[in-house]
Amino acid sequence: MDEQLGTIKVKLRNISKSFYSRKEVFEAVDNISIDVYENEFLVLLGPGQCGKTVLLNMISGLESPTEGTVQFTDNNATDVGFVFQKTAVFPWKTVMENVELPLELKKEDKTERRKRAQYLIDLVGLNGFENSLPKQLSGGMKQRVGIARAYANNPQVLLMDEPFGALDAQTRYQMEEEVLRIWEQEKRTVIFVTNNIEEAVYLADRVIVLSSCPAKVKEIYNIKLQRPRDYVNQDFLRLREAIEKNTDLAL
Amino acid sequence: MxxxxxxxxxxxxxxxxxxxxxxxxxxxxxxKPDFFPTPMATIERLVKLFEKPIMKVSIWGHIFASLKRVLFAIGASIIIGVGLGLIMGWNKKVRAAIYPIIMTLRPIPPIAWIPLIILLFGVGEFPKVLLVFIGSVFPILLNTISAVSMVDDMYLKVGKVYKANTWQTLHHIVFPASMPTILAGIKIAISSGWMVVVAAEMLASKSGLGFLITRGRDSYDVALIMVAMILIGIVGAALSIVFSFIERRLCGWMSS
Incomplete structure (x- = not known):
């Protein structure tokens, strides 16, 4: 790396992950080392079904690597926020109850956590829907609840696992814009997983292209285009094409 | 709509x-109106029942006696069925230990328990409630076990990411996620409990709708039998309507 990107927030060192079934060994991740910098928007781009979600799970502590280490710079601050593929918003809780859940689990004082949750609900643009149930919300709105809930945990790193994959194209563009707006307002280190090249180039400070199974780091692109980015700008399209040629996406 | x-x-x-x-x-x-009373005769018998109590208990008293037994038994079934079901669904070891016993006890119909229970506990209130309990606990228990073991993995992941402890996971995630299936189990339990209470009352009782049927048989009062049967049907239907209402209130979050 020839230029300084800021302080390192998370270090992944020689991470490998294999799953053992009775018949065979499935290698999902093979020897990945990545430094994640503070407040950067990092996008992991790779083909379907391989390694990306597993990588996020290992950073969040849901799974542990077969080999290698995940290290947070500050060992006492390892809280993450996780925005899931499908909306994992709890249908039996209102928007407010969903967003304040991480704080409730930490046994924070009720008025304090309500205040914080209200701020985040306003931030993601759901003011007025505090007492709505998820069944009354659209797909995009549910994902907004998921983002607010992830922020509520006051995360050191915000992990987003193809959060807009299930949305229609129009809503997807809108949510991409929104997630950048929210991130500009509440800066966090973001690791965003996608298999959509356009989405990656639109969002990222850095795109790490992963290979097909098992996932390895194939190439790293620093995206220096001005924000807000334009999907049909010449530089945008050139970059997009360059990445496209360099990926194993079978889409 | x-x-x-x-x-x-x-x-x-x-x-x-x-x-x-x-x-x-x-x-x-x-x-053959003597063997099989006409609707008019049945209604007359019902009206008479309001005026003239049987065993010094009014018709409301008999309905209430049956209802009371069922509600006590269902209450116990809910506490034990849901409690044990949560533990068995959550902890695979406990499930492995207890499941074979449950599976063997379940097919024994409540009627088959009657002789043993009468020998052990006599003919008071407790053995009747116990019989209804036996008839109603299994659907609740089995539904709870399967609901808990089928909670969407995604929801459990959310709990893990935000570091919920076991109690918090059960309280915020597993229990509410299982609620619809548990309620469906309770609904089955209520209707089978209602059937069992009538059977229990027909054997040894001085009150309840089941008792009215045996009384009708013993005094060759076929109209009374008809009245009791119809009341059993109506009260049973009312129970399930009331419960459906409760179900909708408790699970209003489910997508319609």
């Missing part, structure tokens, strides 16, 4: 089928 016209249509259709049924009853019963 049904429109107003559809509601009227449905009501008319229900009314017609009830009228047809009563007409058939009339037709069948007029030939």
């Amino acid at each position: 049904r429109t107003k016209n559809q509601k009227i249509r449905d009501f008319v259709l229900s009314a017609i089928s009830v009228i047809v049924l009563i007409a058939l009853w009339c037709a069948v019963s007029t030939s």
Whole structure:
């Protein structure tokens, strides 16, 4: 790396992950080392079904690597926020109850956590829907609840696992814009997983292209285009094409 | 949603089928009214029942006696069925230990328990409640076990990411996620409990709707038998309507 990107927030060192079934060994991740910098928007781009979600799970502590280490710079601050593929918003809780859940689990004082949750609900643009149930919300709105809930945990790193994959194209563009707006307002280190090249180039400070199974780091692109980015700008399209040629996406 | 016209249509259709049924009853019963009372005779018997209590218990008293037994038993079934079901669904070791016993006890019909229970506990209130409990605990227990073991993995992941402890996971995630299936189990339990209570009361009892049936048999009062049977049907239907209402209130979050 020839230029300084800021302080390192998370270090992944020689991470490998294999799953053992009775018949065979499935290698999902093979020897990945990545430094994640503070407040950067990092996008992991790779083909379907391989390694990306597993990588996020290992950073969040849901799974542990077969080999290698995940290290947070500050060992006492390892809280993450996780925005899931499908909306994992709890249908039996209102928007407010969903967003304040991480704080409730930490046994924070009720008025304090309500205040914080209200701020985040306003931030993601759901003011007025505090007492709505998820069944009354659209797909995009549910994902907004998921983002607010992830922020509520006051995360050191915000992990987003193809959060807009299930949305229609129009809503997807809108949510991409929104997630950048929210991130500009509440800066966090973001690791965003996608298999959509356009989405990656639109969002990222850095795109790490992963290979097909098992996932390895194939190439790293620093995206220096001005924000807000334009999907049909010449530089945008050139970059997009360059990445496209360099990926194993079978889409 | 049904429109107003559809509601009227449905009501008319229900009314017609009830009228047809009563007409058939009339037709069948007029030939041998002594064996099989006519609808009019049955209604007369019902009215008489209001005026003249049986075993010093009014008709409301008999209905209430049966209801009380069922509600106590269902209460116990819910506490034990849901409690044990949560533990068994959550902890695979506990499930492995207890499941074979449950699976073997479940197919034994409540009626088969009657002799043993009478020998052990006599003919008081407790053995009747116990019988209804046996008839109602299994659907609740089994539904709870399967609901808990089928909670969407995604929801459990959310709990793990935000570091919920076991109690918090059960309270915020597993229990509410299982609620619809648990309630479905309770609904089955109520209807099978209602059937069992009548059977229990027919064996040894001085009150309850089941008792009225045996009383009708012993005094060759066929109209009384009919009255008791119809009341059993109506109260049972009312129970399930009331419970459906509770179900909707508790699980309003489910997508319609």
